[in-house]
Amino acid sequence: MNLLEKRTGTISSKTILCLLAVYIIWGSTYLGMKIATKTVPPFLLSGLRFLLAGSLLLGVGLWREKIWPTRRQFLSACLVGVLLIGVGNTCVAVAVHYMPSGLVALLIAAMPAWFMGLDWAFFSRKRPSALTMVGIGLGFLGLFLLFNPFGAHDVRTFPLWPVGVVLIGSISWAVGSLSVPRLQMPTQIISTAIQMLAGCVLCFLISTVLEPGAWQTLPAMNLEGWTAYLYLVLFGSLVGYTSYSWLARNAPPRLTATYAYINPIVALVLGWAIGNESITPMLGVAAAIVIAGVVLMTMGKK
Template identity: 70%
Template sequence: MTSDKPVTTQTFVYLLAVYIIWGSTYLGMKVATETVPAFFLSSVRFFLAGLLLLAIGGLKEKTLPNREQLRNAIFVGTLLIGIGNTTVAVAVHYMPSGLVALLVAAMPAWFMVLDWAFFSRNKPGTLTLLGIAVGFIGLFLLFNPFGNQHVESFPLWPVLIVIFGNICWAIGSLLVQRFSMPTQITSTAIQMLAGAVFALVVSLIAEHDQVQQFLGMSHRGWFAYLYLVLIGSLVGYTSYSWLARNAPPRLTSTYAYINPVVALLLGWAIGHESITPMVAIASAIVVGGVVLMTLGKK
C-alpha cells in the first residue's frame, strides 16, 4: 500500500470489525424482521442509536449546527437511513440476507454512474467500466428473471426495492461532500434521527400492530435489535470513522467486497440459507466486479 497513512495493527483491528460487523447486520435485520415490520424496526433502531450518538457528539464536539447544516443533515439522513438502509431491511425479510448483501455490494457502480452523470462529470476509467459490467453480469446470473430457480424460494420484486435504496444512498453520500454539514458525530446522529422519523411516518401509514409486535419479540429478536443498535450502528460506525481518518483509502474500501462474503457465510452457517453452485459462481463474479471498480476508482 502506497499511502502517507501508516498501516498498523490497530488499523487491521478496526478493519476486521467493519468486515464482520457490517457483514453481520444483514442477518441481524433478517432475524429482527421476523416479527417486527421493517420500517418500524428501522425507526426504533436508528432513534436509539441516534440519541446515543447525539449525546456522544455533544460531549466530544461541543458545537451546534446552524439552520442550513441541520436542514442538510435531515435531508441526507432521509436518503441514507430512511430510504437506503430501510429498503435493505424490507428486502431481507423476503430474500436470503447474503443475496441482499450482494445487491448492496454493487453500490460503487451507482456512486460512479451518478457522480459522472450529475455531479463531477468525471467519466469512469476503463477498469471501472469493466468492473461495472462484470458486476451487473453477476447480478443478472444471480437474479435471472427469465429463469425459474427462484420462483418458489423468494420473490424478485425486493430486488427493485434494494436498487432504489442503493440509488438514494449513493445520492445522499454524494451530496454530503457538497453540502455544508454539522460536525462529524453530530451530523451522523442527526441523520439517524431524521431517517428514524421518516421510517416511522411510513410505518404508521403502511404497517400495522407495530408496537405490539415490537414488544412481543422473542429473546432472539431482542438480541438482534440490540446488536443492530449497539454493535451494528455505534461500534461499526466508530470503526469505519476511525479508518476513514487514519487508514489508506484503498485498504478501507475493501469492506465493499468483504461484507457480502461475510453476509453469505453467516446466512449459510447461522441463518440456514442455501448456497447453490450457481449462487457461488454468480457471487464470485459480483465480488470480482466490485474489486475491479475499487481498483479503477480515482
C-alpha cells in the first residue's frame, strides 16, 4: 500500500484485483486438492504442484526482473516458503484428504484470529480491540459447535485429528505472512518462485518419510485428477499465491486476512455442488457464526 493510499484510506485497483483472486480462486482450491488427493498422497501432490508452479514463475521472474537476490534475501524467501507452502498449504492438503473440503475451509476461516493474536504477541504488540476479541470468541464458538468432540459421533464420517493439522498449518501461515514485511525479501516474482520451490523441497522430504510408494500412484491419476492438478498449479499457485504474496508485502495484515470469510463460502458451495458434500442445518448455523465472528474481527480495526 503506497503513501497516498495510507493518507487517503483508499484501496488501489491492484489491491482489489489481488483480493478478488485470493477470495475466489483460493476458495475453489479446497475442492481441487480434494479431487487431486484421491489418487496422489497430499505431500507428494503439494511438492509436484509447487515444483512446476515455482519453476515457471522463476523463469518469468528472471526474464522480467533480472535481479538475482542476495544471500540474505534468498534465505528469507526460503524461510517464508517453508512456513507458507511447506507447512501451511500442505497441512490443508492433508486435511482435505480426510475431511470435507468445506469444513476445512471453515477451519481456515479462523485465520484472522491467528494473525491478530500473533501480531499482538510477537510483532506489532498492538492489542486487538474489544470488537475484535468478541469476533475471535464468536468464531471459535462456531468451530466448537461444528467439531464438538463431545457430540454425537455416529453421524460423523471423518476423523478429528486433521483439525490439529489445520491448526499447525494456520499458525505457520500466519507467522510466515507476518514475517514478510520484516524480512529482506527478493523482488516480487522471484521471491514468490523461491518460496514455492523451498516449500516443495520440504514436501518431497516429508513425502519420502511418510508416504512410501507415493510415486507409484501417479500412473493411476485419471483425467479428473490431472485437471485438478493443473488448475491448482495455474490458478491456485501462479495466480492465487502470487496475488497473496503481493498483498502480504503491500497491504495491511488485517486487510489481507479478510479472504478468510469469503473462501469458506466459495468452498462450501463448490463442495456441495460438485463434490457431493452435504450442508446440514448445524453446518449452516456454525458456518454463519464463524463467518460473523471473522467479520467482527476485521471490523475491529480499520
